[in-house]
Amino acid sequence: MYTSINLKKRLLVVFLLLAAGLLIVLLRLTWLQLVRGGELQEKALRNRLATVPVPAQRGIIYDRHRRELAINITSDYIGAFPPEVRDSGRQEEIAAKLAEILGQPQEEILKRITRPTGFEFVARRVDFEKARKIRELKLPGIIVVPENRRYYPNGMLAAHVLGFAGIDNQGLEGLEAMYDKELSGVPGQIAREFDALGHEIPQATHHYLPPQNGHSLVLTIDQTLQFMAERELDQLMHSPTNPRRASILIMNPNTGEILALASRPAFDPNRFADFPPEVWSNPVVRDAYEPGSTFKIITAAAALEEGVVKPEDKFYDPGYIQVGPDIIRCWAYPLAHGSQTFAEGVKNSCNPVFVSVALRLEEKKPGSFYDYIQGFGFGHPTGIDLTGEGTGILIPREELKPINIATIGIGQGIAVTPIQLAVAVAAVANGGKIIKPHLVKEILDSQGKVIRRIDPEVQRQVISPATAQVLRQLLEGVVSGGTGRNAYIPGYRVAGKTGTAQKPGPGGYQEGKYVASFIGFAPANDPQILALVLVDEPKGYPYYGGVVAAPIFQRVVADALRYLKIPPQYTVGPKEGEKKPVEIPNLVGLPLEQAKAKLQALGLEARIEGEGGVVVAQIPKEGVVVPQGTKVILFLQGKGDKLRVPDLTGLRIPEAAEVLEALGLKLWPEGSGQAGEQSPVPGTLVPPGTQVKVKFYEPTQPNLGP
Template identity: 50%
Template sequence: MQTTNLAIRKRIVTLFLFFILGFLGLMGRMFWVQIVRGAELSEKALENRMRDVPVKAKRGVVYDRNGRELAISVSADSVYANPAEVRKSGRAEEIAHTLAQILGLEEENVYQRITKVSGFEWIKRQVDFKTSAQLKKLDLPGIGLVEESRRFYPKKSLACHVLGISSIDNIGLEGVDRQYNDIIGGIPGRIVIEHDAVGREIPEATHRYIPPTDGASVVLTIDETIQYIVERELDRVWEARKPKGAIAVVMDPRTGEVLAMANRPCFDPNDYKQYPEVNRRNLAIWYAYEPGSTMKIVTAAAGLEEGVVRPNSRFFCPGSIKVGKETISCSQGRAHGAQTFVEVVEHSCNVGFVSLGLELGLDKYYQYLNAFGFGQKTGIDLPGEAKGILVPRTRAKQIDLATMAMGQANAVTPIQLLTAVSTVANDGVMMKPHLLKEVLDADGKVVKRVEPEPVRQVISKATARELALILEGVVQNGTGQNAYIEGYRVAGKTGTAQKISPSGGYLPNEYVASFVGFAPANNPRLACIVVIDAPQGYPYYGGTVAAPVFREIMRDSLRYLEVPLQGVPKVEKGETKETVSVPDVVNLTLDDALTIIKRQGLEVQVEGSGDLIWSQAPRAYSKVKKGTKVIVYLSEVNQQAGEEEVTVPDLQGKSMREVARILAKIGLHMEPQGYGLAAKQNPAPGAVVKSGSVVVVEFGPAP
């Protein structure tokens, strides 16, 4: 009996121990679920019964510098499905058929989406208002609409390469929309709806709307009017010369603000998928090309800054120059003969620039290449900027230096070259190019303003101004005469470069024609570059293809900005359109002067005898009616340099560079006083003096 009781006690104790262990196990499990993983499992449970409908934020507006809208966001409904509700309705096939007809989709594809095992499926994004209203009226089970915003570009293709594009998910993909996506894009919101285990919406349950935070708006440096002028002129050259590409950029050299940037081919960002992807490339910051003679501006700047050359330094061009085993020729093998450095630039003489480059040496030349920003990004606030290509310094030889000095061997981007030339226009100070001007909050208040950013002093102020006068001569007397703008002093340089072949060497019949410059030359307000890739037909030179585009862009832009005219009086009210500007013929031969004056529709009266003109009336740049008689005065004695006596020409109103050129040509020396344009001179115009005499010229501000 005692043994039986002991056995029973053992069984009870064992059972009790198992009960205790089981209870502890349950308690441990409860602790694990409720305490350790409580928050995690609660979140999962919430996710299982909650349905999120995303609500995209509206992107901020993109304005031009004058507050005109370039890119905005507009509302559009998007169609979505709750597959559990669709399946529960038992009308999946009917719903799929209806949606496919209304939305223009494949029925099978729609059916798969609305019956998919998921909590949320997009059917079609951003439908039009008529379609949205029709679906709302039908009220199909499990089918809903949510308001989204989409990007809209009211000016269509205008500034498309600057503005870029945005995806259907409201994310910037290219251009400013991508560069400043964090600012413009905003923060998305969502609608949260609670459902039961079989996917039914629970009445009176949790319905939360988390509103999106709309993006901030931005003001660009772009001026819509100047942008329109640029694109108008690119369209004209695109139609007339059918090139492979065309690029133009306008910048304020004093601040680095980009006022216009355009390329051809272009696209409409509202419907960008209908265009080839290549159309979206921003060639102004991406296209690397051999610049040709426009790069001679950098060579000239280096030579002047280092004191290797002066404006009156003498060169002799026999038509070609040997560098090692190679022979480099001037354009068409033309021999320019004896010339000053000013004339070397005006004639774009390869021999002169090769000689200057070799005298500078590799180390100095690379120093200025780097200082002017070549081989590195400018830092402009756009995605996809290229660095260009420089011959590595370690591999560079004398022949490389020779070709670099005249604009070959290295590849640059248009924005790099324009930034470099703007440095010359801005008294030698390089400014960082930029597009963002201001950031605005929801109330339109400025929360951030981008200030002009100086990069470095590349050349001295004196060198920059001296070079500007020399470049003005290119437009007045040299290869850039097609860039001349009546009433404005224009400085610039032409460029014509053979295109590099993908297989090496150069393509025989494809060229890049370009022009880069600034105006007014004595107080630059605008700098502009025009690059035309592979224009069809002849002539294909920068001076004949790109310079006229530059002229039209700059002329209309300067007038739009109300930059005062220089050298010509303002047109009075009532003045007929048959008025013309009197050309400057001082120091020209009589034959040349007659041709130029008659081309303007003016008559000529010749006074005196001799070969060169020392004065004229009316003065150069005066506004007169067609048919007006221009009196030209010839020297009574031989005016060629080296003769015993010469006649002093009329120098009034001319730049220091022009005066130096005119006097040097007839064997006289200049003693300048002051800066600006010639106001007084001694001896007076018409005086006969001995060759080698000094003419004192007082210069002052432009009237």
């Protein structure tokens, strides 16, 4: 009886255990089937499917006239299905043959083609001949598939605008990165089925998901104008001026459309990896600099709008102006402009005049100058459709002192991006409106149909049309009879402003390093085109914007006006004594009379320093473009035991050292800036090798040139 009861208990326990096990299995099956069924089915599908990517075709980038700037060309990639390769038993042979054709290490290829995956890339962007050889081998598990890659048919043209795309056709810089989502499209794929052992299932269906090609962009850039701008930059970079960097921006001031945007040094986007990364970025959009006298346009606009100055108001320039304990000198110091109207002060780019106006504005309405600076767009991005736009640098409003107002009024103590300055000056040209700049005009679908247009966007009215008109007339005077004479274009009314700013660095401003610039628009009474020329660290002397940048503006805008078929406003006849820009020749080594004859033939004048028959040094140097009538200093060296000390007034340390060395003398400099006092005095006869002690003066705030 007892044994029967124990047996029943044991059977019950076994039954309960089996029931519990069955329940667990049922619950597990329910969990796997109902809860995780979809996920596991997806994994199973992935395990037996090997997908081959089918890249989408990237959208084309056109200029405003539908000329191709970025296109796609076909290359091939080599892919491998590792299960098929392993199943063939020829892994080593396949790796050896691929390595021989592709020029890659056999060990690396063997690792790729035998990995425990369904598909592997072996090589990308393989040239036609190599792909053909591999295709003809018909290696098991190896495929050759065509793919698109980005190609820029014009090489460096507009490289800083277009940017470039990477190996997977992803945008990495410029418009390629900014509009990557629109350009890239959606890739497709081909899926092949394999069994659990990695063998392809015979007669299995190949799943094909077609790619969706990307949208195309029509830019505001005009390829011809872009070429004109880059042509001038290439000539500049190979001239004696040979700056560290230079840029040209051309835009329509009425619409905000960027017609050309060029910088040097540049890079070829087809081979971007061959160039240092620092040249990939767009300095016109990203980099900030002290604008110098070009910023005086903003000072004048604010003062005219607030009524604190009129064109006929009188000022007196003794060569400097004192603001508290600080002294700000005019760029012409030790000379002075004397008595002049505000209109004449704009022509002369006179620092004391603009300092007075800025302080007058702040005195009338504290904080108003800062309001106008921000209103013109400085201190925040313009919103241009390029990646990495900079904001510039402003002194915080609460930290502004009178000296800050004074220096900002002449374009110092503030850093702006070139695009910010162009947008601000465009407001003067278009009647006072701040317009958002843009580079893309239209977006097209894969069939070429316009799906989006980018229309001009007026952000705000910063000054009145009446103020803008008065200021346009003042800026026209800068070109017709002021510091911007080298920007004069026969037949057209041109308005603009020169700028020369010393570059700041650790511990203060850097001796001999300047940014020369010119910004202007034409025709002055009906502006259709605006251009900014920026030359960073031009070599030699003179380095002023009116001499270095204005002639480039003149050539680019003159060509652009003709190309855009904007008719001349008046007929230009020959004018007696008209001053034309000329390039200074190399006169070193020439006899004095021959050098003077060369200068006379070009309409230039000679100032003789020293005695003798041969020129040993000259200021300005060869290659500098100056207006006719400019005086060229010729330094002579005579024979005998004594040398005559030259007059070095106004020269910088490198120029003074070069002149003295050419004469057989030595420089003993004191201070920095421009030469003032010297000992022995000019004209003194001294033995060869004598040291000439020269005091160089730099104002408390650096001189800003015209």
